Amino acid sequence: MALDPLILSRIQFAFVVSFHIIFPSFTIGLAAWLATIEGMSLVTGRPVYRRVFDFWLKVFALSFAMGVVSGIVMAFQFGTNWSVLAERTGSIQGPLLGYEAFTAFLLEASFFGIMLLGRDRTPRWFYFFSCCMVALGTMASSYWILANNSWMQVPLGHKIVDGKIIPDDWKAILLGPVQLIRWPHMLLGAFLTTSMCVAATGAWHRLRNEAWEESHVMLDWGLGLAAVLIPAQILLGHVAGDLVHKYQPAKFAAIEARWHDEQPASEVLVAWPDERAGKNLYAISVPDLGSFIASGTWDSKEVGVDSFPAQDRPPVVVPFWAFRIMFGMGLAILAISWLGLVLRTLGWLEHARWFLWLTLFSFPTGFIAVLCGWFTAEVGRQPWVVYGLLRTKDAVTPSLTTPVAAASLIAYILVYALIYGFGAVYFHRLMRDGLTQKTRAAAGYDFYAERP
Amino acid sequence: MNPAEMTQAAPSLLALFWAGVIAFSIFVYVVLDGFDLGVGMLFGTTRDRDLRDEMMGAISPFWDGNETWLVVVGASLFAAFPAVYAIFLPAFYLPVLLLLIGLIFRGVAFEFRGRGGPSSIWSTGFWLGSGVVAFVQGAAVGAMILGVDVRNGQFAGGPFDWLRPLPVLTGIGLMFGYGLLGAGWLILKSPTRLRDWAYQRAPFLAIGMAVSLLLASLLTAIQAHGVMTRLVERPWAAGFFVVGLIALGGVLRGIARRRDAQPFAFTILFFLAAFGFLAAAFWPYMIPYSVTVASAAAPDKSLSFLFWGAGVVALPVVLIYSVVIHAVFRGKLQISGH
Numbered sequence: 001m002a003l004d005p006l007i008l009s010r011i012q013f014a015f016v017v018s019f020h021i022i023f024p025s026f027t028i029g030l031a032a033w034l035a036t037i038e039g040m041s042l043v044t045g046r047p048v049y050r051r052v053f054d055f056w057l058k059v060f061a062l063s064f065a066m067g068v069v070s071g072i073v074m075a076f077q078f079g080t081n082w083s084v085l086a087e088r089t090g091s092i093q094g095p096l097l098g099y100e101a102f103t104a105f106l107l108e109a110s111f112f113g114i115m116l117l118g119r120d121r122t123p124r125w126f127y128f129f130s131c132c133m134v135a136l137g138t139m140a141s142s143y144w145i146l147a148n149n150s151w152m153q154v155p156l157g158h159k160i161v162d163g164k165i166i167p168d169d170w171k172a173i174l175l176g177p178v179q180l181i182r183w184p185h186m187l188l189g190a191f192l193t194t195s196m197c198v199a200a201t202g203a204w205h206r207l208r209n210e211a212w213e214e215s216h217v218m219l220d221w222g223l224g225l226a227a228v229l230i231p232a233q234i235l236l237g238h239v240a241g242d243l244v245h246k247y248q249p250a251k252f253a254a255i256e257a258r259w260h261d262e263q264p265a266s267e268v269l270v271a272w273p274d275e276r277a278g279k280n281l282y283a284i285s286v287p288d289l290g291s292f293i294a295s296g297t298w299d300s301k302e303v304g305v306d307s308f309p310a311q312d313r314p315p316v317v318v319p320f321w322a323f324r325i326m327f328g329m330g331l332a333i334l335a336i337s338w339l340g341l342v343l344r345t346l347g348w349l350e351h352a353r354w355f356l357w358l359t360l361f362s363f364p365t366g367f368i369a370v371l372c373g374w375f376t377a378e379v380g381r382q383p384w385v386v387y388g389l390l391r392t393k394d395a396v397t398p399s400l401t402t403p404v405a406a407a408s409l410i411a412y413i414l415v416y417a418l419i420y421g422f423g424a425v426y427f428h429r430l431m432r433d434g435l436t437q438k439t440r441a442a443a444g445y446d447f448y449a450e451r452p
Numbered sequence: 453m454n455p456a457e458m459t460q461a462a463p464s465l466l467a468l469f470w471a472g473v474i475a476f477s478i479f480v481y482v483v484l485d486g487f488d489l490g491v492g493m494l495f496g497t498t499r500d501r502d503l504r505d506e507m508m509g510a511i512s513p514f515w516d517g518n519e520t521w522l523v524v525v526g527a528s529l530f531a532a533f534p535a536v537y538a539i540f541l542p543a544f545y546l547p548v549l550l551l552l553i554g555l556i557f558r559g560v561a562f563e564f565r566g567r568g569g570p571s572s573i574w575s576t577g578f579w580l581g582s583g584v585v586a587f588v589q590g591a592a593v594g595a596m597i598l599g600v601d602v603r604n605g606q607f608a609g610g611p612f613d614w615l616r617p618l619p620v621l622t623g624i625g626l627m628f629g630y631g632l633l634g635a636g637w638l639i640l641k642s643p644t645r646l647r648d649w650a651y652q653r654a655p656f657l658a659i660g661m662a663v664s665l666l667l668a669s670l671l672t673a674i675q676a677h678g679v680m681t682r683l684v685e686r687p688w689a690a691g692f693f694v695v696g697l698i699a700l701g702g703v704l705r706g707i708a709r710r711r712d713a714q715p716f717a718f719t720i721l722f723f724l725a726a727f728g729f730l731a732a733a734f735w736p737y738m739i740p741y742s743v744t745v746a747s748a749a750a751p752d753k754s755l756s757f758l759f760w761g762a763g764v765v766a767l768p769v770v771l772i773y774s775v776v777i778h779a780v781f782r783g784k785l786q787i788s789g790h
Contacts, residue, residue: 065563068516069556075526079541080548086541087605090534091750095758098531101523102766110517110773117513121780166751397542397606404611408549415553418573419560426567 006396008405009081012412014378018371019416020074023067025370028142028187029194030060031135034115036221038131042124048213055214055434056198061116062430066423073412075101081405085385085395091166092158092173093148100144103137111137139187146186150179152386153377154247165389178247181240188233189373191225192333193366198222199340200363201431203356211435219349223340223359230334237330244380245294248387250308251380254319256290257283258304265290265302270324273316278306314382322375329369336362463736466756467749470532471738473767474525479727481521482589483633483720484774488515490634492558492582493627494653495575503646504575506785510641512562513781517774519555524770531758535605535748536738542607543600543739544614547588554588557581583627590626593730594619594668597676602742618675621668628661629723632703636716643784647712654707654715662700665726678741679733689732696725 034056041049075097078086086093111130114122118130157172158165167173199222205215245252257273257280258265267290271283291300305313336358343349350356385392463471488511495507530537541548557577565574591614598618601609635657638650672679683689699722706714736744749755 062563065559069559072523072555073552075523075530076541076548076552078530079537080545083538083542083606086530086534087538090530090537091754094527094531094534094537094750095754095762098527098758098762099766101527102762102770110769110777113513113517113777118780161751167753167757170753170757397545399542399607399609399611400545401611404545408545411549411553415556419556422564422573423560426564429567 003402003406005081005400005402005405006393008402008409009396009400010392012081012405012409013077015409015416016070016073016077016412017374017378019420020067020070021370021374022367023063023070024138024142024145025186025190025193025367026197027060027063027067028138028190029192029366030056030063031131031138032191033194033198033221034060035128035131035135038128042128048217051435052214052217057115058430058434059427062423062426064112066419069419070416080408081397081400082385082395083397083399085390088163088390088395089165089386091164092151095167096144096148096151096173100141100148103140103144142186142190143183146183147174147179149377150176150182153182153381154178154243155386155389160389165386178243181236181243185233185236185240185373186370188229188236189366189370192229192233193370195222195226195229195337196333196366197363199226199337200360203359204431205435206350207353207356207360214435216350219340219359220344223337223344226333226337227341230330230337234330234334237327241293248380249303250305250312250314251319252294253303253305253308254314254316254380255323255376256294256302257316257320258290258302260304260306261301262290262304263301264288264299265294267293268320271320273320275316312383314380319376319380322372322379326369326372326376329365329372332362332365333369336365461746463744463746463749464752464755466752466759467532467745469759469763470528470749470755471745473763474528474532475731477521477524477528479724480774481518481525482723482727484514484518484521486586486630486723487511487633487637487716488518489558489582489586490630490632491637492579492634493586493631494634494638494650496579496583497653498649503649506642506644506646507638508562508565509785510638510646514777515559515562517777519559520770521774524767528762531762532750532755533738533745533748534750536743538605539600539602539607539739539743543609544588544592544595546611547592547614550584551588554581554584558585582630586627586630587623589623590629591615591619591623593626594622596740597622597672597679597730597733599676599678599740600742602739618668618671621664621671625661625664625668628657628664629719629726632657632661633716633719633723636703636719639712640716641785651707651710655704658700658703658707658719661722682733682735686732689729692725692729692732696722696729699725 034053037049037053037056040046041053078093078097111133114127114130115134119127122130151173154176155165156176156178157167157169159168160166198218202215202218202220202222205211206219241252241255244255253259256265257268257271259278259280264287266285266287268280268283268285271280271285273279274281288298290302292298294300294302305316339355340349340359343352343355348355381387383391383393385395491507491511495504498504526537529540557574558581561574561578561581565571565578595614595616595618598616600607601613632654635650635654639647639654642650699718702718703715703722706718734740736746738745738748
């Protein structure tokens, strides 16, 4: 594999998007969580909700800032590294990403200012309203991003004029079946990510025997929300899989590591796919189950990777493993949250230290699931950047040279290592001390705090 | 209109609308983020902790919303003129990289600086990031004046095409210009010795800006034939020079007489004059001198889809938000003496 501008640009995009997606998937859920807690505080008047809110608001502020800076980088990469993609598909992707910037980001950014600085300057109902608008804004933001990505996965409602892919039917682009499943799938992924982080934070404080009341609220809400949402998420994931089966058969075959056509098809549970030889090593498979998962019948014919021309085959190892890790994380969340419900019912939850430790260490489950879900979707789409219409290798900026592409990749890696390294330290510190001691506000905010 | 232009298709109304939105957003961005980038650079010229904290305080409620206008520009450009987006960003690959890194460091500095640890990294990142962002934005303007090498709808030049004397001069000019906006903002917002401090620096910034832009104009006259032919066709564009001179006089007079709002207001007028001059020199090109507004516009189906949601609803909301946030935090800073 030669280090050409194409591969460097792909690494750069994958690197930047992988770091970026951690933050939206956290802040979408966190915004909804904050609105919920502020609502609870408004309804019940219990001070504990206000303390929990203030704590998570600080976490939100930090993750939001990091999400914004890494997100700006994302948006510009379409132009810097993928200028042919931008030119050929810009009249579809441009408005979608434009709407993301306009409606959602602005809604978030404007009401976010009130959330952060306006507690003492606005009526309580308006403050709550702002929290809701921020939550809606993050969700709207994800709608547009997913609409764009879903269109790249399964292009609909377009026509091709003079080599340019231009919009023909916006309704089909915005409300296609793929988008209407993938968007809620992503939203639930974000909610689950946040739920597990909230529960883990509660467990951590409970283990340290401090912030008793707050940790109680976090454990209850975190595990409770996860327990309710995870079955819906597994169902949605299944439907999303059906759509991949229908619209992106090559990706489906890669996820299943199914190399040849099979009837009835077996299901490979675990294996090491050997891409060069086109077969699975150390495979454990269940006969006939593959047909059932794909079609709901026990004897359907399922296509294998080798029924596609060599230049149209996606990589197999990454989608295969990423999908299994995502699914495994979903099962782990199911097990932990439901176990938590049982322990709660029995009144043992806050005394079962082993369970609190388990909950604490389950904090990254959602993040890992979201990341692996994206790896499955994005790597599985290869070698296409817009499925069936534009190949990744044809989309890269023609004027880009290897040294420049390499320099920017190295620059991003260094900058991200510094920013996210320190970011992680600050997160850790905030999570540990944010509830139990007053941390100094970020410099500057207090200059306006005392205005009447 | 000259014959060459008459043979080209006229841009549709929608394309004109979006070109107008982009021009307007660029100007709003330049003024708003300009002052907080300027404050960022001034931040690097002192080690006085109180002054530094107050400077951060003077911009912290605003910078996020100000920077939003850059996102509006980028998003509108990609949405309405994808061909321009696809040429401009590769042509300025390295400056865009520097811009983004500058914005990252500046952005996280607000969050990270007060959290302990090596705050000097974030303070340095803050002023250095601000300076780099200002420089590359100015350099991009200079490079556009010289023209961009385009073949088959894609950038066809090298990665360092933008790094020439004129862009360097316009880059330095914009650093001074943003610095002046920043000083004007601090004069406007600060009730303390920070105001006096800013008053002392403002005349140097104004003169630095004027000198570097004067030199840049001379280089433009020598090197940039595209601009010159356009200006010969549009002699009224010289009026922008006059307005610029008047504005500069207003800035210096405001500083001399210590009228707190005047330096900031007249600096904005100066930027408006410079902006109008560039518009007169570039129109109808979006990428001088190869891509026009009409040739780069997305199909009407894209432009109208964008128009009803973003143009009619979202854009006014952004505007109202910008006004509201500045109204909520209007007036001088309150120093709480912590």
